[in-house]
Amino acid sequence: MENEQVRLVDLIDDMCDGKDVFFRYVCVAKDIMPNNIKTLTSDDTVEKCLNFMKEHQIRHVPVIDTANKKSEKQRFVGIISDRDLLRQISPYMGKIGEQETDLKAKQQQLGQIVTKDPIFISPETPIPDILACLLDNHIDMVPVLVNGKLVSLVTATDIIKLFVRLDSIRQLWSKKLKIKTRRLPDLLFGDSPELAEVLSSILRTAQNFMTIHVVSLEGQDSVAKAIKIMQEGKFRHIPIVDSHNTVKGIVSDRDVLLHLPFIEGQRLSQSRGFRDHLFEVYPRHPSIGLPLNHIMTPDPQTISPDAGLYEVAKKLYDLKISCLPVTDEGKKLLGIVTISDVMKGLFAAYRLTEKSRGQLTADMASTQEPAGVRS
Numbered sequence: 001m002e003n004e005q006v007r008l009v010d011l012i013d014d015m016c017d018g019k020d021v022f023f024r025y026v027c028v029a030k031d032i033m034p035n036n037i038k039t040l041t042s043d044d045t046v047e048k049c050l051n052f053m054k055e056h057q058i059r060h061v062p063v064i065d066t067a068n069k070k071s072e073k074q075r076f077v078g079i080i081s082d083r084d085l086l087r088q089i090s091p092y093m094g095k096i097g098e099q100e101t102d103l104k105a106k107q108q109q110l111g112q113i114v115t116k117d118p119i120f121i122s123p124e125t126p127i128p129d130i131l132a133c134l135l136d137n138h139i140d141m142v143p144v145l146v147n148g149k150l151v152s153l154v155t156a157t158d159i160i161k162l163f164v165r166l167d168s169i170r171q172l173w174s175k176k177l178k179i180k181t182r183r184l185p186d187l188l189f190g191d192s193p194e195l196a197e198v199l200s201s202i203l204r205t206a207q208n209f210m211t212i213h214v215v216s217l218e219g220q221d222s223v224a225k226a227i228k229i230m231q232e233g234k235f236r237h238i239p240i241v242d243s244h245n246t247v248k249g250i251v252s253d254r255d256v257l258l259h260l261p262f263i264e265g266q267r268l269s270q271s272r273g274f275r276d277h278l279f280e281v282y283p284r285h286p287s288i289g290l291p292l293n294h295i296m297t298p299d300p301q302t303i304s305p306d307a308g309l310y311e312v313a314k315k316l317y318d319l320k321i322s323c324l325p326v327t328d329e330g331k332k333l334l335g336i337v338t339i340s341d342v343m344k345g346l347f348a349a350y351r352l353t354e355k356s357r358g359q360l361t362a363d364m365a366s367t368q369e370p371a372g373v374r375s
Contacts, residue, residue, distance in 0.1 A: 030123035033152035039064045042111030060141045063114045076150040078116040086257035087278045105262040120145045131347040164314045207305035210326045210335035216241045219293030227279050237323040240296045249296030302327045313342045
């Protein structure tokens with residue numbers, strides 16, 4: 001927390017009193033970044049990294065090296081994501097159809113595929129700037145560096161997790177003290193009813209912040225078509241519907257990457273476009289002709305258009321997913337909400353908070369009496 005002397009009980013009391021605890025105390029990267037960062041080295045293999053991610057249930061691994069063999073000083077090299085690894089394996093790895101190329105892929109060193117010199121932040125980077133960085137660059141993680149040394153990572157999930165947990169604590173404590181549970185806008189801006197009204201109008205329900213014009217495909221459409229649409233739209237999820245616009249499945253970029261073949265050779269150092277280096281595949285390879293119903297997640301979790309921001313965030317976090325189709329009772333597709341939409345909502349809330357506080361300071365200054373003047 002920004003003020004290390006703030007007691008937890010004081011925070012909870014503030015939360016139950018409807019004060020804007022989340023945006024007051026959660027201000028910069030160091031307020032949300034984890035301390036126990038797991039790392040690997042450039043010499044470690046793809047196979048080791050796959051097992052490492054599975055063991056620790058993580059999607060990003062920082063890669064570090066020592067400056068030289070005699071030095072113990074660590075040097076930050078870059079980041080390996082699960083998307084990078086999915087692109088380095090084929091869908092047959094570990095199965096009956098495993099081929100010699102799969103064995104070669106597993107033994108690749110991480111130094112060959114690591115994303116070097118990624119965008120980074122400092123522990124003092126404001127949360128709105130982190131949100132803007134993640135959203136503008138279509139990424140869900142950013143390393144935290146101090147003088148070139150890795151100190152932590154901040155992911156979209158870290159931000160959503162704290163947001164969800166703070167409200168959960170408030171609700172439990174309110175019940176214990178028999179305090180009436182307030183709406184989320186009232187909790188965040190208890191001392192600013194005008195701002196609460198603005199925030200409420202922005203973040204009231206899923207239909208207020210969902211993407212309405214959703215690009216969807218049908219089960220018989222091909223992986224190639226999904227890749228083209230994802231690259232053109234710069235998004236990661238495509239709902240799969242039937243002829244009546246009823247949701248039947250969801251396809252993510254991870255689903256696509258998992259079914260693309262391993263291409264030997266060092267990955268491109270810079271992307272020419274959205275996911276170019278990950279979606280690269282021989283034009284006539286059979287994998288891109290696969291129908292989407294072969295790779296989709298069937299019967300995905302959905303959300304009602306009446307669900308609030310907190311309910312959406314909690315469901316995304318609890319289920320460890322990044323997307324929820326918004327449907328009516330008959331599962332007809334109405335829109336889609338993603339973890340990026342939740343981050344956009346939080347970004348707007350932070351900006352509104354800053355604007356409100358700035359206006360409050362200006363109003364107070366304008367109402368102060370000049371020195372030596374009495375009413």
